[in-house]
Amino acid sequence: MSISVIGANKRYGEFAALDDVSIDIPEGSLTSLLGPSGSGKSTLLRSIAGLDTLDSGTVKINGRDVSKASPQQRDIGFVFQHYAAFKHLTVRDNIAFGMKIRKRPKNEIKAKVDELLDIVGLTVFQKRYPAQLSGGQRQRMALARALAVDPQVLLLDEPFGALDAKVREDLRKWLRNLHDTVHVTTVLVTHDQQEALDVSDRIAVLNKGRIEQIGTPDELYDHPDNVFVASFLGSVSKLNGELVRPHDIRLGRTPEMVFPGPDSSLDTGVVKAQVLRVVNLGFEIRVELKAAATGEEFLAQITRGDQNALGLVVGESIYARATKVPQLD
Numbered sequence: 001m002s003i004s005v006i007g008a009n010k011r012y013g014e015f016a017a018l019d020d021v022s023i024d025i026p027e028g029s030l031t032s033l034l035g036p037s038g039s040g041k042s043t044l045l046r047s048i049a050g051l052d053t054l055d056s057g058t059v060k061i062n063g064r065d066v067s068k069a070s071p072q073q074r075d076i077g078f079v080f081q082h083y084a085a086f087k088h089l090t091v092r093d094n095i096a097f098g099m100k101i102r103k104r105p106k107n108e109i110k111a112k113v114d115e116l117l118d119i120v121g122l123t124v125f126q127k128r129y130p131a132q133l134s135g136g137q138r139q140r141m142a143l144a145r146a147l148a149v150d151p152q153v154l155l156l157d158e159p160f161g162a163l164d165a166k167v168r169e170d171l172r173k174w175l176r177n178l179h180d181t182v183h184v185t186t187v188l189v190t191h192d193q194q195e196a197l198d199v200s201d202r203i204a205v206l207n208k209g210r211i212e213q214i215g216t217p218d219e220l221y222d223h224p225d226n227v228f229v230a231s232f233l234g235s236v237s238k239l240n241g242e243l244v245r246p247h248d249i250r251l252g253r254t255p256e257m258v259f260p261g262p263d264s265s266l267d268t269g270v271v272k273a274q275v276l277r278v279v280n281l282g283f284e285i286r287v288e289l290k291a292a293a294t295g296e297e298f299l300a301q302i303t304r305g306d307q308n309a310l311g312l313v314v315g316e317s318i319y320a321r322a323t324k325v326p327q328l329d
Ligand SMILES: Nc1ncnc2c1ncn2[C@@H]1O[C@H](COP(=O)(O)OP(=O)(O)OP(=O)(O)O)[C@@H](O)[C@H]1O
Pocket: 012, 016, 017, 035, 036, 037, 038, 039, 040, 041, 042, 043, 044, 191
């Protein structure tokens, strides 16, 4: 089912949590709402769910105006960051809950729950209680429970927000696979750009209650509409007046750095800079630099192999050049 929000406004006193927001979410897509804290992501999601009422504007699900419909009438599965499971019910019974209260036939419930346990990888834990699961397992149970009633739309509000980095990474791969299996139109709220880039078909970047840009991860990353979008999708600095990403900067010991770029107009030219810090990030090395001419500070991210060859030391002067810059449209 597709979702359309048209001209949504929501104020708290003088404060505009949503300021004339419009977005089309295509059927079967996984769309992320990405933005900093307080940008209006949850308000937009809750308005789609019917948990918040808009001051003005329209929400349509598959072309049907649901602006005045209750959450129950909207047929939506919802998963929050802190999922409230029924503590006294087993994993299996938690997943079956929605189907039971809808009085589905027993054999249908059994078949559906078996299928979902398998999809979310919790078959062996089905007799456990929520307290006996890890955080990641609990969120997978929450997703299975939301999916059990065949919702038209799945809304996820920072579902992995409370989990540690490694588990988050595993779960977002898993979510992408799940989505490729069940194809339910999904909207994911996140403030984590990596998560959004990793799982989404489309990303809407929100800032101060407005949508800054909507597009595929590639469109937003390579053609951000403005500096806010560019910097929210990954760190950027200014080098010779150009916006550059740390990965796109090369470092060398001499100014004769020749990089055959695809288009020489996307070149910052060579900048002399001083090394301020060298930070080992594991797989890569982050180098903090200061341009000699302007005093501007910027970041470069190089491989361990590059650093082995260069042997950069704090305080020394080197040369930097970027051959690719995000294109502000
Ligand atoms: N019930 C409320 N009363 C007053 N202000 C509210 C209320 N709910 C939200 N807000 C304000 O609206 C703005 C948007 O909130 P929202 O929760 O949508 O942001 P968010 O982008 O989801 O942020 P976060 O990532 O921190 O959850 C915030 O500044 C918030 O303080």
